[in-house]
Amino acid sequence: MRSSGLSLDQAPPEDIPFRFFITAPVFGLLAGSFVLYRGSSLFSSSWSFETIALTHLITLGWVIMVMMGAFYQMVPVLVGGQVPWISFSRLVHALLSLGVIALIGGLLQYSPLLYPLAISTLLLAFIIFLTQLLTALFSVEAKRPIVTAMRISLVSLTFAVLLGILEIGTFSGLWPALLDRTILKSLHITLALTGAVGGLIVGVGFHVIPMFYLSSPFPQQRAVWILRTGMFSLAAVSLSLLLSANSTTLLLVTLPGVLASIIYAATVLRMLQQRKRKVVDATLRFWQIGLLAFPFSLLCLTVSFFWTDERLLFGFGLLFLLGFAVTITNGMLYKIVPFLIWFHRFSSLVGKAKVPLLKDILPEKRTRGQLHFATLALFLLLPGAILQIDGLVRIAGVCWMVSSLWLGLNLMHALRLKPVLYEQ
Amino acid sequence: MIPDSVSCGYSVITVDCRDLEPPEPLVLVLEAIEKLEPYEVVKMLHRHSPKMLFPKLEERKMQTHLKEFEDGSIELWIWKEDK
Incomplete structure (x- = not known):
């Protein structure tokens, strides 16, 4: 038994995470519209500029957008790290939003001036964000797995951003290619998706599953093993790609990471199955779908090392991004946003006035319908994209648009809730 | 056991939050505090450190x-x- 000092109030102002969270569905809506407009042609070549544009609408516009808001909120509160120059976070949000729009515009060849704008805004956004968060995270002790996972995520993101900026500069003609484009693309995808996105979601899962679903804690030793194995695979795959290693080497260094993802997903699914309160809500379903998609996406990636077929890469991309990252972040928004609204706006009234609980701030009937559309979009897009069924892809685009719009409206509904309104 | 920093003679109000989901632990503890009488102390039991409290x-x-x-x-x- 030990005593420890208490954490002071370091939580950021509520508008900081919320501005990132509410922007994600806007880019989701744009991504869905783009899928509806272009159909299955978006899934014919992973080198196509339109495909890259769609990918970055999802990765930067949705996933990184939510991740940044979550980092600003969670690092002070869950980890105890103090994020410096917190008011700059608003500038990061503006720069990231502008950078994504400029990048997409550049990729769709609206104007050559958009690439320099995308490079400058995105680079500045990430420099500020990474300086803030790396300072905060490396100033706390890494006693808990969540700290290690967040560090893996941020370090991977740093390399992924550098590679991404290199690539934009190369194909826009700003500077010559410094790396083979295939190697650069594979490294960028590996570090951004499995390292930055996977690292954060895995780490957050260690903490939020027991907290929000009243499950047993994630076994500490297993968490450490998963992170070490994942980190080994990530570093070894990156090095193998850089050295143009053969398929067998790539398979050997990828398999431990895939095994870690299977063990992670199986552990969390079991924790959810054995949770104390057997309530089934939309957020639980989002986690379950995401956890099933995670190892399958990595299996697709592994097989693609041997069987060079673009469909496997699309399978990986769709399962990882839509199935895992977007699905789980969507579910987490339904837990985090109501909790923050309650904390910032209603907790001071406890004991003095009637305060709502989370289910009053964002009722299940609002979130359940959106879950159905999000799931439908995923299950239509997967076969539609892989088998090139244009009609199916376009219907999936519509479902995705509805799902994103619905999520945005749900979040707006919660964000509009104020104590005075609740009392009325 | 009551820590040394709490004087003897306090009556203890135990708030067991180990099976509650957020924000119920915060609600229960803050409600208990609002009603706290002199010489009473709240003992909160929880699964993890309630940093936001x-x-x-x-x-x-x-x-x-x-x-x-x-x-x-x-x-x-x-x-x-x-x-």
């Missing part, structure tokens, strides 16, 4: 003493500052 306790000028256990669970003692 601390600023709320600070706003209410409460004294606290936190004990963390190896499994991550905690005992948080809360009493009025001026007592």
Whole structure:
């Protein structure tokens, strides 16, 4: 038994995470519209500029957008790290939003001036964000797995951003290619998706599953093993790609990471199955779908090392991004946003006035319908994209648009809730 | 056991939050604090350190003493500052 000092109030102002969270569905809506407009042609070549544009609408516009808001909120509160120059976070949000729009515009060849704008805004956004968060995270002790996972995520993101900026500069003609484009693309995808996105979601899962679903804690030793194995695979795959290693080497260094993802997903699914309160809500379903998609996406990636077929890469991309990252972040928004609204706006009234609980701030009937559309979009897009069924892809685009719009409206509904309104 | 920093003679109000989901632990503890009489102390039991509760306790000028256990669970003692 030990005593420890208490954490002071370091939580950021509520508008900081919320501005990132509410922007994600806007880019989701744009991504869905783009899928509806272009159909299955978006899934014919992973080198196509339109495909890259769609990918970055999802990765930067949705996933990184939510991740940044979550980092600003969670690092002070869950980890105890103090994020410096917190008011700059608003500038990061503006720069990231502008950078994504400029990048997409550049990729769709609206104007050559958009690439320099995308490079400058995105680079500045990430420099500020990474300086803030790396300072905060490396100033706390890494006693808990969540700290290690967040560090893996941020370090991977740093390399992924550098590679991404290199690539934009190369194909826009700003500077010559410094790396083979295939190697650069594979490294960028590996570090951004499995390292930055996977690292954060895995780490957050260690903490939020027991907290929000009243499950047993994630076994500490297993968490450490998963992170070490994942980190080994990530570093070894990156090095193998850089050295143009053969398929067998790539398979050997990828398999431990895939095994870690299977063990992670199986552990969390079991924790959810054995949770104390057997309530089934939309957020639980989002986690379950995401956890099933995670190892399958990595299996697709592994097989693609041997069987060079673009469909496997699309399978990986769709399962990882839509199935895992977007699905789980969507579910987490339904837990985090109501909790923050309650904390910032209603907790001071406890004991003095009637305060709502989370289910009053964002009722299940609002979130359940959106879950159905999000799931439908995923299950239509997967076969539609892989088998090139244009009609199916376009219907999936519509479902995705509805799902994103619905999520945005749900979040707006919660964000509009104020104590005075609740009392009325 | 009541920590040394809490004087003898206090009656203990135990708030067991180990099976509650957020924000119910915060609600129960803050409600208990609102009704706290002199010479009463709240003992909160929880699965983990309730970091978001601390600023709320600070706003209410409460004294606290936190004990963390190896499994991550905690005992948080809360009493009025001026007592």
